[in-house]
Amino acid sequence: MLMEKIERTFIEEEMEQSYINYAMSVIRGRAIPDVRDGLKPVQRRILYGIHELGLTPGKPHKKAARIVGEVMGKFHPHGNEAIYEAMVNMAQSFSYRYPLVDGQGNFGSIDGDSPAAMRYTEARLAPVATEFLRELGEKTVDWMPNFDDSLEEPIVLPARVPNLLMNGAWGISVGMTTQIxxxxxxxxxxxxxxxxxxxxxxxxxxxxxxxxxxxxxxxxxxxxxxxxxxxxxxxxxxxxxxxxx
Known part of the structure; x- marks a missing residue:
């Protein structure tokens, strides 16, 4: 038997609470980096996805399209272009003081030239990025289920460098912005x-x-x-x- 429960509330209170919930979801889920590793969720998932593929600095580069597919299919189902754009940004020496992705191919230029399509470029972890992932298997951080509960992903990366200040951070969210x-x-x-x-x-x-x-x-x-x-x-x-x- 279905039970029906009706709660009476003021629309002002409901809209206020719903707006706060929405704002916090955007802040934590997309827009503002986490102070612990200095990464937004898409950036964290890219690094973890590259790590899961075994693309360490000593290994050959792999097609960017393969990496994007790994990240989108397992951890971040929000569009391949958004993932590729974030990965390109992490590979650009003029965007990151210490690039976290080692890109091979045309990853754009400081003059505004666009990067090549993901089917042409390749990538692997940059040396400094290994310091974000080295202690993953040592119970250093908490884990959470991925979007379909089929895998687990780290809530944050156990970064051994202060990335929030090292590479800075920027983001615009609901009623909040940051630029470090x-x-x-x-x-x-x-x-x-x-x-x-x-x-x-x-x-x-x-x-x-x-x-x-x-x-x-x-x-x-x-x-x-x-x-x-x-x-x-x-x-x-x-x-x-x-x-x-």
Missing amino acids: PSHNLGELINGTIYLMDNPHASLKEIMAHIPGPDFATGGLIMGREGIEEMYRTGHGKFTVRGKAT
Whole structure:
């Protein structure tokens, strides 16, 4: 026998709660990177999919279409073009300070040239990406079922590098946006070690080790006030000047 249950509620309350649920779903599921590994879900699934194919830095590259199919069929059924675009982005040295994918073929240019179709390009993990996956089998992170409950995937990757600051992050979501610049990995490590030894260190002391962002495209940051404001409050702006030759 079917049981019918009717709950009375105010439409304002229901719309408010539904909007919050929708916003959180978008934030966690697509738009904003996770602070623990600095990755959005599609980026995390691409790295995990390449890892599952055994495409480590010492192995031959594999067709990008094969990788996209692996990721879409097992972990991210949201369209092959979106997956390929994210993978291309992770392979571009002008987009990522430390590329996580080692691409072979035409992956676009800084001048805006489009990458070749996925049937022509090839890819494998970049060396630094192995530091995201090295400890996967050591019960370092929690796992969750994939979209059809046929497999499991890691909720986050056990990254051994501070990727959120190393490569930066950007995303636009429902009522929320973030844009974190990239930094030099050596400076981040030095700053992290100093902060571990001196947990009450001041911003000035930390900035002696991490003086500011380090962009993939280079450039000169004009002035330090915006950098200090960004580190102090989470909001700031500064001017980057390029050099023409």
